[in-house]
Amino acid sequence: xxxxxxxxxxxxxxxxxxxxxxxxxxxxxxxxxxxxxxxxxxxxxxxxxxxxxxxxxxxxxxxxxxxxxxxxxxxxxxxxxxxxxxxxxxxxxxxxxxxxxxxxxxxxxxxxxxxxxxxxxxxxxxxxxxxxxxxxxxxxxxxxxxxxxxxxxxxxxxxxxxxxxxxxxxxxxxxxxxxxxxxxxxxxxxxxxxxxxxxxxxxxxxxxxxxxxxxxxxxxxxxxxxxxxxxxxxxxxxxxxxxxxxxxxxxxxxxxxxxxxxx
Amino acid sequence: xxxxxxxxxxxxxxxxxxxxxxxxxxxxxxxxxxxxxxxxxxxxxxxxxxxxxxxxxxxxxxxxxxxxxxxxxxxxxxxxxxxxxxxxxxxxxxxxxxxxxxxxxxxxxxxxxxxxxxxxxx
Numbered sequence: 001x002x003x004x005x006x007x008x009x010x011x012x013x014x015x016x017x018x019x020x021x022x023x024x025x026x027x028x029x030x031x032x033x034x035x036x037x038x039x040x041x042x043x044x045x046x047x048x049x050x051x052x053x054x055x056x057x058x059x060x061x062x063x064x065x066x067x068x069x070x071x072x073x074x075x076x077x078x079x080x081x082x083x084x085x086x087x088x089x090x091x092x093x094x095x096x097x098x099x100x101x102x103x104x105x106x107x108x109x110x111x112x113x114x115x116x117x118x119x120x121x122x123x124x125x126x127x128x129x130x131x132x133x134x135x136x137x138x139x140x141x142x143x144x145x146x147x148x149x150x151x152x153x154x155x156x157x158x159x160x161x162x163x164x165x166x167x168x169x170x171x172x173x174x175x176x177x178x179x180x181x182x183x184x185x186x187x188x189x190x191x192x193x194x195x196x197x198x199x200x201x202x203x204x205x206x207x208x209x210x211x212x213x214x215x216x217x218x219x220x221x222x223x224x225x226x227x228x229x230x231x232x233x234x235x236x237x238x239x240x241x242x243x244x245x246x247x248x249x250x251x252x253x254x255x256x257x258x259x260x261x262x263x
Numbered sequence: 264x265x266x267x268x269x270x271x272x273x274x275x276x277x278x279x280x281x282x283x284x285x286x287x288x289x290x291x292x293x294x295x296x297x298x299x300x301x302x303x304x305x306x307x308x309x310x311x312x313x314x315x316x317x318x319x320x321x322x323x324x325x326x327x328x329x330x331x332x333x334x335x336x337x338x339x340x341x342x343x344x345x346x347x348x349x350x351x352x353x354x355x356x357x358x359x360x361x362x363x364x365x366x367x368x369x370x371x372x373x374x375x376x377x378x379x380x381x382x383x384x385x
């Protein structure tokens with residue numbers, strides 16, 4: 001039951017600093033190659049029983065969230081995912097040392113982690129963002145709503161004070177049209193993608209021109225079908241919606257654990 | 264000059280294996296993933312330096328005026344021409360418009376309507 005570690009975590013770094021943790025995987029999976037961790041440190045594992053935490057040394061238990069570090073955190077997890085199932089941690093989890101990591105984290109939660117690792121085996125997260133092309137969607141709105149087209153003509157010229165109330169009215173109508181279209185398009189996109197996914201998390205924050213921001217939990221075997229669906233959607237909406245599609249990723253949006261029981 | 268090779272859709276679909284920009288990564292690892300506060304000494308400083316300035320849609324006169332201005336500025340003849348060029352898959356577009364739209368796509372997503380500012384001085 002003794003904790004083991006990669007040879008890289010020297011005794012000095014453990015004494016003054018902490019141990020940054022990226023995620024939990026099976027011990028047999030081993031550390032990811034070709035990924036450098038937060039602060040550029042090498043990534044190793046701390047194993048206990050059949051589980052392993054992906055870790056690297058940090059100089060202190062406080063971390064600054066720098067751009068490079070945020071990207072590294074995510075790259076370590078992406079590299080780990082290529083080797084096996086991994087449960088991703090949120091950025092910024094630091095343990096005092098290996099003993100703390102094992103005694104307070106890996107060991108008390110072993111059953112829970114094992115259950116989650118089995119649950120997410122062969123499943124990946126795909127994230128999709130879709131946003132309107134502003135010019136295209138506004139042109140669509142003007143062309144399809146005669147009242148908006150008329151108000152547009154009436155407010156294009158003339159002095160600002162005189163057209164002010166009409167402009168407010170115009171903008172209000174445009175905002176309502178955009179809302180309507182966003183709802184409709186979001187539903188349409190979700191209908192197509194949801195059937196390929198085991199689970200979906202949709203971000204509901206209303207961001208300007210954003211049609212959809214969602215994470216999909218997908219069986220690895222279905223990723224290529226999802227790719228095809230994305231290409232189809234991009235073709236259908238070419239000219240009006242831009243898509244950004246990222247993955248396969250560790251299941252960031254879908255892992256959660258209960259509140260810690262009294263160990 | 265044409266960058267797109269697989270027809271029009273590719274201009275509008277950007278695929279990446281892992282998050283390439285700060286906006287993506289922030290969504291993914293600052294808000295999501297396992298977090299187990301009770302057991303963990305967690306101390307992240309500097310996150311407040313990353314200000315997330317997403318343009319949330321708020322029903323206000325300012326927003327309405329902004330939309331009205333945008334609609335007023337709209338050049339309908341141009342957007343129609345661009346739309347047709349896209350539909351034909353004509354990325355030569357006769358006048359280089361296709362290229363402009365591809366670059367526009369990159370711009371839109373790297374800037375991503377969210378401006379992340381950060382301090383990396385130290």
